[in-house]
Amino acid sequence: MKIVVCIKQVPKSDSVKIDPKTNNMIRDNVEGVINPFDKNAIEAALTIRDQLGGEVIILSMGPDSYMSSLRDGLAMGADRAVLLSSRAFGGADTLATGYTISQALKKIGDVDLVLFGRQSVDADTGQVGPIVAQYLDVPQITFVEQLRMIDQHTLIGQRLLDGSTQQVQVTLPAVVTVRAELNTPRYETPVNIQSSFEKNVDVWDEHDIDLDKSRIGQAGSPTVVKRVFAPDKKGRQTKTLNGNAKKAVQELLGQINN
Amino acid sequence: MTQTEIWVYVQTNQTSVEPTSLQLITKAKEIAVNQRVVAVMPTVVSEKLINEVQEYGPDKIITLEDDRFKTATDTEIADVLYQVVSTRKPNSLLIPATVIGRSVAPRLQAMLQTGLTADCLDVYFDGDTLVQVKPTYGDDIMCEITCPDHQPQMATVRPNVFKAVKQNNDTTIEKADFEFHPETQVKASTPQSIISSAANIGDANVVVALGRGASSPAIIEKARKLAAKLGGMVGVSRPLTDSDEFGHESQIGQSGQSIAPDLLINFGISGAVQYLVGIENAKTIVSVNTDPDAPILAASDYAFVGDANDFMDNLLEQVR
Ligand SMILES: Cc1cc2nc3c(=O)[nH]c(=O)nc-3n(C[C@H](O)[C@H](O)[C@H](O)COP(=O)(O)OP(=O)(O)OC[C@H]3O[C@@H](n4cnc5c(N)ncnc54)[C@H](O)[C@@H]3O)c2cc1C
Ligand SMILES: Nc1ncnc2c1ncn2[C@@H]1O[C@H](COP(=O)(O)O)[C@@H](O)[C@H]1O
Numbered sequence: 001m002k003i004v005v006c007i008k009q010v011p012k013s014d015s016v017k018i019d020p021k022t023n024n025m026i027r028d029n030v031e032g033v034i035n036p037f038d039k040n041a042i043e044a045a046l047t048i049r050d051q052l053g054g055e056v057i058i059l060s061m062g063p064d065s066y067m068s069s070l071r072d073g074l075a076m077g078a079d080r081a082v083l084l085s086s087r088a089f090g091g092a093d094t095l096a097t098g099y100t101i102s103q104a105l106k107k108i109g110d111v112d113l114v115l116f117g118r119q120s121v122d123a124d125t126g127q128v129g130p131i132v133a134q135y136l137d138v139p140q141i142t143f144v145e146q147l148r149m150i151d152q153h154t155l156i157g158q159r160l161l162d163g164s165t166q167q168v169q170v171t172l173p174a175v176v177t178v179r180a181e182l183n184t185p186r187y188e189t190p191v192n193i194q195s196s197f198e199k200n201v202d203v204w205d206e207h208d209i210d211l212d213k214s215r216i217g218q219a220g221s222p223t224v225v226k227r228v229f230a231p232d233k234k235g236r237q238t239k240t241l242n243g244n245a246k247k248a249v250q251e252l253l254g255q256i257n258n
Numbered sequence: 259m260t261q262t263e264i265w266v267y268v269q270t271n272q273t274s275v276e277p278t279s280l281q282l283i284t285k286a287k288e289i290a291v292n293q294r295v296v297a298v299m300p301t302v303v304s305e306k307l308i309n310e311v312q313e314y315g316p317d318k319i320i321t322l323e324d325d326r327f328k329t330a331t332d333t334e335i336a337d338v339l340y341q342v343v344s345t346r347k348p349n350s351l352l353i354p355a356t357v358i359g360r361s362v363a364p365r366l367q368a369m370l371q372t373g374l375t376a377d378c379l380d381v382y383f384d385g386d387t388l389v390q391v392k393p394t395y396g397d398d399i400m401c402e403i404t405c406p407d408h409q410p411q412m413a414t415v416r417p418n419v420f421k422a423v424k425q426n427n428d429t430t431i432e433k434a435d436f437e438f439h440p441e442t443q444v445k446a447s448t449p450q451s452i453i454s455s456a457a458n459i460g461d462a463n464v465v466v467a468l469g470r471g472a473s474s475p476a477i478i479e480k481a482r483k484l485a486a487k488l489g490g491m492v493g494v495s496r497p498l499t500d501s502d503e504f505g506h507e508s509q510i511g512q513s514g515q516s517i518a519p520d521l522l523i524n525f526g527i528s529g530a531v532q533y534l535v536g537i538e539n540a541k542t543i544v545s546v547n548t549d550p551d552a553p554i555l556a557a558s559d560y561a562f563v564g565d566a567n568d569f570m571d572n573l574l575e576q577v578r
Contacts, residue, residue: 159357
């Protein structure tokens with residue numbers, strides 16, 4: 001089995017701030033971590049490898065600072081990693097990202113299973129997985145909460161829809177996007193952390209992959225951000241509760257119980 | 259073509275039309291200036307479902323009828339939509355941000371080589387340009403995204419932000435030809451509805467919500483007691499889902515759940531837009547925050563400036 005897990009590095013929890021003057025994200029000093037759902041994807045890959053053998057490769061597109069997340073993925077137990085890093089990839093929306101990743105997957109070659117998180121917690125789109133599936137022309141199972149290999153070529157996933165569940169069986173190769181309910185990601189062990197530094201990380205730019213230059217980076221991104229603004233809040237008539245907490249609670253209970 | 263078209267993907271299962279699809283028909287009619295509103299509907303053969311869509315008054319319904327839609331895969335649905343969209347070239351395409359919508363849309367986007375904005379809270383036209391509004395990174399910021407040079411302009415739109423309203427209209431109903439290309443490597447079962455035994459904060463009448471300013475183990479325990487006393491549940495803002503105590507299912511907000519309880523009490527939550535969009539439909543909102551300028555206070559019916567723990571203790575004491 002050759003399994004690739006696509007991961008994104010995201011700002012730790014909610015440390016992102018917007019510069020009030022320029023409306024740009026302040027990225028300096030923001031600690032990056034693996035997108036939480038992508039850790040579930042790594043765990044799923046490692047579980048399958050432990051069961052059936054094979055290789056787990058971490059793949060990510062982003063700046064060199066993403067290296068720390070790749071190392072974390074290797075420290076969880078992945079075998080090797082590939083970072084797609086170049087200025088030419090910058091400014092990519094999901095379409096360009098999906099294209100670039102799919103071309104890198106073709107270069108990696110003979111991939112049986114590509115795993116994604118259900119969405120990244122910063123961009124929050126969940127689009128990259130299905131786009132890659134389309135470009136590779138393989139089936140997808142999205143939002144998976146249970147996953148089982150029945151043999152080397154067949155996988156059954158249970159996806160959670162809005163208010164229902166669905167069983168989907170696919171013959172590999174395929175793309176799967178996973179929910180947090182799927183599993184509990186393992187911790188990095190000291191031994192794995194140590195060995196992660198001996199594992200191979202390839203860094204590829206636009207010259208290393210077969211790419212149509214008009215389909216990557218900003219040029220390959222159909223969407224543009226037109227305006228950033230602070231929304232009007234639908235205000236409510238706010239009643240301030242005065243006094244100490246005891247009095248305030250008394251007042252509150254008096255009002256809402258009527 | 260003299261008049262451009264705005265299409266709505268109507269999601270169906272065997273017996274019902276997914277409600278967001280109807281909300282989007284109403285919304286499309288509201289924002290259409292020169293555009294005709296067209297519902298495009300892959301469906302099992304069912305007059306009942308088509309009639310239901312017609313009640314919401316789109317200018318046209320394009321039905322794509324085949325009983326295999328009972329268990330169609332994302333790819334099969336995207337492929338069928340691709341056939342009609344690529345030949346008729348609508349100006350824009352709105353898609354419910356349901357699990358199915360969010361799985362089909364990006365596949366279709368890749369087939370069509372166009373842009374797609376996820377999980378919008380609003381959309382409107384500026385001429386023929388569809389402006390897609392969604393919250394973005396960070397604090398209290400929304401952004402407007404457009405797709406100037408490619409069509410259709412595609413957006414998935416969050417469920418329950420618009421109301422579906424029935425309207426009379428001379429709706430044309432057209433049964434379109436297409437080929438159903440079965441995806442042979444995949445076998446999908448009929449979706450089974452979940453008999454929800456696990457309580458859901460989306461259905462709770464009372465929600466006690468905790469944020470980063472109310473995240474100590476002690477206050478979490480108290481909040482659970484308070485929720486039990488009030489017959490409600492504990493929900494959280496996003497930072498608390500990093501802890502072991504709470505999972506994604508407890509998260510309120512844009513990337514969590516929208517809630518609509520009779521009573522919501524917020525402790526130590528600042529009130530970022532991504533949180534506020536999830537609580538708009540709460541009936542009575544009470545918020546406790548040490549910062550008098552926290553946005554959550556202005557979004558509340560009752561505000562207390564002070565310590566969450568202190569207020570919680572008093573509530574626990576006084577609520578019977
Ligand atoms: C794409 C995207 C999607 C997102 N989706 C969601 C989402 O679905 N849900 C969500 O919640 N967030 C979401 N966020 C994050 C959101 O932007 C905020 O960062 C988050 O809601 C902040 O959580 P908070 O209010 O608990 O924490 P903070 O913003 O840190 O606020 C803590 C508050 O507690 C107050 N406080 C501190 N001490 C006390 C005390 N002793 N007593 C009382 N008050 C106290 C402080 O004054 C402050 O107002 C999303 C962000 C992005 C980028
Ligand atoms: N730059 C990237 N590099 C590698 N994988 C990515 C990247 N962006 C997104 N992904 C993957 O796609 C999933 C969905 O991301 P998104 O479409 O941004 O919500 C993530 O959970 C990752 O698995």
